[in-house]
Amino acid sequence: MQLARSKLFRSILLENWILAFFSINLAIIVAVLEVSSNALVLPLTQMLGNSTVGSFPSPLSRIVGFSGISLSELKLLHLLLLLLFLTVVKNLSLYVSSLSINAFMLKSGEALRERCLQRFLELEIPFYERVGVGELLGYVNEQSQRSEKLFSSVLEFLREILFVSFLAIFLISLSPSLTTVTGVSLVFVAFALKFVIKGVQRNGRKTAYALDIFAKQVSEVLSGIRVIKAFSSEDRESLRLKQALKRRCQAELSAYKFNSAIHPLTETTGILVLIGIILLGNVFSDSSTELTLSVMLTYILTLSRLLPRVNHLNGLRSSLSLLGGSFETIDRFLSDTKNGHLIEGTEVYKKIDKVIKLSRVCFTYPSNSEPVLRDLSLVIPKxxxxxxxxxxxxGKSTIIDLLLRFYDPDSGSIFVDDTDLRSxxxxxxxxxxxxxxxxxxxxxxxxxxxxxxxxxxxxxxxxxxxxxxxxxxxxxxxxxxxxxxxxxxxxxxxxxxxxxxxxxxxxxxxxxxxxxxxxxxxxxxxxxxxxxxxxxxxxxxxxxxxxxxxxxxxxxxxxxIVVMQEGxxxxxxxxxxxxxxxxxxxxxxxxxxxxxxxxxxxxxxx
Incomplete structure (x- = not known):
């Protein structure tokens, strides 16, 4: 399921857009400060190597030109203090950004649970007669818990894209040729990981299903504990629960087999890319004035910061697929039960003047094939x-259910004086x-x-x-x-x-x-x-x-006294x-x- 196509996802995102907007803006600030602190490495290495400060590409000089200060006028201590200041501000911004993402996660989970709880109260009695309590509790417990992590993963994914984009722009300004090679390599890695991500997504759905089944069985055992103990069935129920738990663990393990492969594959490929860049840089530095030693060191340092973020980005792609199954389960529940309500009347009840009257009422429970009430007429005087x-x-209790309007008759009507109960x-x-x-x-x-x-x-x-x-x-x-x-x-x-x-x-x-x-x-x-x-x-x-x-x-x-038989x-x-x-x-x-x-x-x- 594409999250962007989900009305539920969009509505929850809109409810908490301020937190999301705040977090993303902080991420932009962090990305700019990350690039700026990396950019200072270039004049710092030049200064340490007794080279002329500021002899680097003009796009880069604009990036690191803070408040009109000329880098050539800065001393070593000034550069170090500036680097420290940028690092402190960057990490403070990153801390606040992470807090806002966590707040967004919790608020999204709260909104999701509120929708489920509200739907529980809106659903009609027939629904509860065919669906177990354990399944419903699963929606507001484990499924919601996994889904709220999905929302935080979405923001983290956007944040990492910003970080990677800004660092990539910085790498291009340092060396377009090396960045082209790096970009092609990373695109190839992303394409290769696509098949792993699909495996995570497929097993994520299986995990969500296994969680549902396990929750149903636990609820059933707890609800029927008196019967279980009365018939000494503890061992049999224990075995059944262990089998359900084992299936759940197997489903999660299958998902994690794919999910756990993301980090090793990405990191190994990243090291290969880094080694290749060093070798290429060594070749280019002999034939091009573009790559001085200080530029090469700055490039490698920036790339070493970029690759873990690419690794995290791929991990988040996997998490989105893994957790998406739980969100799909809740979304499907809310969608399937959207129209499961009896038609609401428009008139306000005031009082009974004379009688409640059942007129030729027929009714069959959804789970039954035979009618419970058959052409029944009854007058109940005030x-x-x-x-x-x-x-x-x-059919005695069925009449009560119809009078309470837990159900509507299949045919016939119930009147309060001359007003149809459905009105x-x-x-x-x-x-x-x-x-x-x-x-x-x-x-x-x-x-x-x-x-x-x-x-x-x-x-x-x-x-x-x-x-x-x-x-x-x-x-x-x-x-x-x-x-x-x-x-x-x-x-x-x-x-x-x-x-x-x-x-x-x-x-x-x-x-x-x-x-x-x-x-x-x-x-x-x-x-x-x-x-x-x-x-x-x-x-x-x-x-x-x-x-x-x-x-x-x-x-x-x-x-x-009304005596009933077979409806x-x-x-x-x-x-x-x-x-x-x-x-x-x-x-x-x-x-x-x-x-x-x-x-x-x-x-x-x-």
Whole structure:
């Protein structure tokens, strides 16, 4: 991929153009001072050889004519002091230039990571269902780290070109004939290295791919560590990780086989060029007045400074190819996910007057071949409790996903009163909804911050009242630091019932129009379930509530129970109406009652 053609590269470069411009200008100053300090070698050697100072080509005399001072009037001490001054200023400028390049590198890496992180937040739920967390983390970790080095290499490459160009001009002014021979030799070297650079570029892409695979597997192992330990699969997973790590190392080693060849080849060729120039200079000095001893010494000294920079320049060419694979990976990710968003509505949600209505909705998950919902129609009245029940895979959670607009229906529509849900701005719609799920997610923050997550500007009294209504205040006051206690990763410092009550307090504080309870009590013990159920009843009062229920005993008071099977509604009504109907709901309810009685007898006998 040509960097100049990448919109991403150009945009990041433009964001930090001041640093780049400053660095390049400093590089020009350094290059001029490099040439000037080299130019002083000529009068210095003439003075040491008791020759007439200033007897060198006129272009060179203009280069070294500082502030109108005649070199013939300078003494040895003056030349040495001037040389020292130029060297100090040059190296200070080089130091600041290097700092600005590093700042440019870090700012570019920051901009790249910001784009990735912003895209992570913009991506829809379906994307996360098919892409692993490890791959995404790879974009903001290793791939970005390698890419930011690419940006610094670009500036260093431009800086070295300036250095080489100015030194080359100086060499031409000293001896055009020798410089022609040198230039032809270096062009031949650059052409020969082209094949090595292509090898680096090819293996750089393989390395970026291997980094992605390794990051995915590490993330998968860490996420599934409980399952791994439960099945004693540590050895098998260790072997799998070692194989992925080995493939990564092999890919990087292949790239470095080419990359490491750049320096030895360039340096060896440079020495050959230098030896050839000395031999040619010896021949020319006998037949030409152009090459005096002082000019020859100055030429060789300048060439000895030029060749390492050519070596570094070739190394940077290799680095650009090696690191380009990582930048391509990020650029491709950002490009491929650019249009992966649901269409945003234009209307702001205000309130529900009557109902939420699903009209002939059909939906199939991208990863499935069979539809999950089939021509489903459902009315959810305002201010009532609507419960969704049915076996796993019947489509209950899919309805919730569609109501939250994580997906849009394949056909049919969802209406809020008479407004199509797709016409609403999603943020305004989400602000009206609070969700309490089975697997409650808490951030590794304080209790206060978790409760106030949906309403960060809430007052302290409002947070305490929300906790009280959620039956959470009693256990919060027993925590080491009360509301300032950090709950750990995913709330690991709290029990399941405590996490649920924190989630309910969070929902109460948001004061939502719609409350969604997605099997909120199915993973709790009977005591925790009782407390959470009491909290749910309080927060449900006066709101539109949609409950996905596994334990049917928790929804006996629901205004409407919707029984689902294979993506369709097979029954609906109140608990009593469905029991009288003697259908699917009655069968499920009786089976759960028998199971609960057997469990109670077993516990009592134990």
């Amino acid at each position: 201010g009532k409790v609507t419960a969704l029940v049915g076996q796993s895979g019947s 609403l701005k999603r943020k305004s719609w989400h602000h009206a909804i609070a969700v309490v799920g089975q697997d409650t997610f808490l951030f590794n923050a304080t209790v206060r911050e978790n409760i106030a997550y949906g309403y960060p500007n809430a007052t302290n009294s409002a947070i305490i009242e929300a906790a009280r209504q959620a039956h959470a205040l009693d256990f919060i006051e027993l925590l080491p630091h009360n509301f300032e206690t950090v709950v750990g990763n995913r709330g690991s410092m709290l029990s399941g019932g405590q996490r649920q009550r924190i989630a309910i307090a969070r929902a109460i504080l948001c004061d939502p129009d719609i409350l969604i309870l997605d099997e909120a009590t199915s993973a709790l013990d009977s005591n925790s379930e009782r407390l959470v159920q009491q909290a749910i009843e309080k927060v449900s009062c006066g709101r539109t509530v949609i409950v996905v229920a596994h334990r049917l005993s928790t929804i006996e008071k629901a205004d409407n 369709q509604i097979v029954e609906q009504g109140t608990h009593q109406q469905l029991i009288v109907l003697k259908g699917m709901y009655d069968s499920l309810y009786r089976m759960q009652s028998i199971s609960n009685n057997d469990e109670h007898i077993s516990l009592t006998a134990g």
